[in-house]
Amino acid sequence: MAQARRVIAHLDIDAFYASVELRRRPELRGLPLIVAGSGPRAVVTTASYEARRFGVNSAMPAARARALCPDAVVLAPDFEAYRRASGEVWSLVREQVQLIQSAGIDEAYLDLSEEPFPVALLRRLVARVHERTGMTLSVGIGPSRLVAKTASASFKPAAFVAMSREQAAAHFAPHAARVLQGIGPKTAERLAGLGIQTVGQLQAASAELLAQRFGERMACELQARAHFHDDSLVEPVRIAKSRSSEVTFPTDVADAATLERALIGMAAELGEGLRARTRRARTIAIKVRLDDWTTVTRARTIECFTDSGETIAAVALELLQAYGPARPVRLLGVRVASFEDESDMPTRGTPVQLVLPL
């Protein structure tokens, strides 16, 4: 059933990791700050706004970031601290709002459709989070996740913007199509090949032309986004479909024994994770990235569900041996999927009941 009025908010903690670091190292405030690993292949996890002015951005190789901004303070990431800080922020939000979908450590969507005064509630929330944690939230408000997210992302830091679908469609029309969620570098490039650079041009593009280039389904999806049509729901509970562990070696590895040791370690980790969550998987996959960046995946689905690191390792090793990388390996990963359906699993503490169909 269609809902009369949807009010969705997107909340994003500004420069999250950098903010956590600044909170405990206030003397660094105002300086360009980069959070990045120290290895030769490390990338930037986050940069303060001062560092961003030098062109430093997330996912950029750390070495390049240092070159762009030699005076920046570079800190190694402390994920444990970030998880704690994230918990502080989101538990404050959860005190006020029930329908929350987490979107990573520093973002969430809120469904405030049932709230009589959503904007006032969000104002109070932003103030409270800032007062209690020192973190600044950027907030986008709209009739959909797409409008909310695009608004918060484009007006941050310290954004607080509400827009209707029509306003978003008009406001973002001159912006690059890339601002729309779901349009990444590849799709933007393909669109540019059709002469489509902006959201407005995508709105006005011929549906036939788009369908020809992208297929019916994706074409419809692209144009719906350009007009900010989106009825996806805020889903508070999402059940994971896969878990994985991967490692990029500091230098490429040609030695089979080293690869096998890494694989066994990751398999053990995944087994532990599955047992901790009382979940079991049937599909075991490996991912291998060679020194020339070619990336290959191999998967096998086995008869029985497993949560055993040994079983995962045995299958992963077979897959690796069957593939037999012909070049030095840059990255190696293991993934488990096809989880046992939760409804088929015995629930702890509740006796199993036989339910007959009516």
Place this chain on the structure above:
DNA sequence: TCTGGGGTCCTAGGACCC
């Protein structure tokens, strides 16, 4: 000075069954 790690979703093709 080359490009992390953890996920999700989509597509396309093949095997197999009815």
Place this chain on the structure above:
DNA sequence: TCTGGGGTCCTAGGACCC
């Protein structure tokens, strides 16, 4: 003996997001 179409399960690759 060939022909057909749909559905499900599985694998591999790719795009995207945080």
